[in-house]
Amino acid sequence: MCLLADAGHEVVCVYLTRGEAGIAGKSHDESAAIRVVESEKACEITGARHIFMNQIDGNTEVNLERYKDMRELIDRENPDVVLTHWPIDAHRDHAVCGTLVLDAWRRLGRRFKLYYFEVMTGEQTQMFHPTHWVNIEAVLERKHEACNCHVSQGMKELYDGWHTTMEKFRGIESRCLAAEAFALHSDSLASL
DSSP states (O other), rough: HHHHHHTOOEEEEESSSOOTTSSSSSSSSHHHHHHHHEEEEEEEHOOOOEEOSSTTOOOOOOOOSHHHHHHHHHHHOSSSSSEEEESSSSSHHHHHHHHHHHHHHHTTTTEEEEEOOSTTTTTSSSSOEEEOOEEGGGGGHHHHHHHHHHHGHHHHHHHHIHHHHHHHHHHTTTTTEEEEEEEEEETOOOOO
16 A cells, blocks of 8 residues: 555555444444544555445445445445455455455456455465565555554554564565565456
């Protein structure tokens, strides 16, 4: 996201939920208020515009209405490229998001390039096989700063335990110090 924003592209970060169920001991309203502010701060750092959809954290749905919501949002934004969750994921909300985006991509005539990203590969993201690697050395500190905005999620510890290892491993694969990996849907016509 940082690299795309720095290159002059409009970057939009779509949140399926407001993180309502994401803080133990807090009500849905309290959690959402905290997590929205954290998300807004992270987007400011990355240079992305944020959009919050109307699903509920921990209770996301795949049904005709939700397919329509995602399709209409993507149609309005009219992106050239969409990066979304790999749909084979142990975290239900991640799997739902990937499924809804895939349906929108198909129904909108595959008019944008569709890439999947990984989250905690092996623990949440399952059977992920990247097709593209992006060197993130130039924006690594900024990415970490943005991720660490999510204080309520214990992101510092979570990041150090999972994501730093993924960045280094993907970096080794692509012969740099840190990288992110993506899987291009095979029906997409061109690469990022």
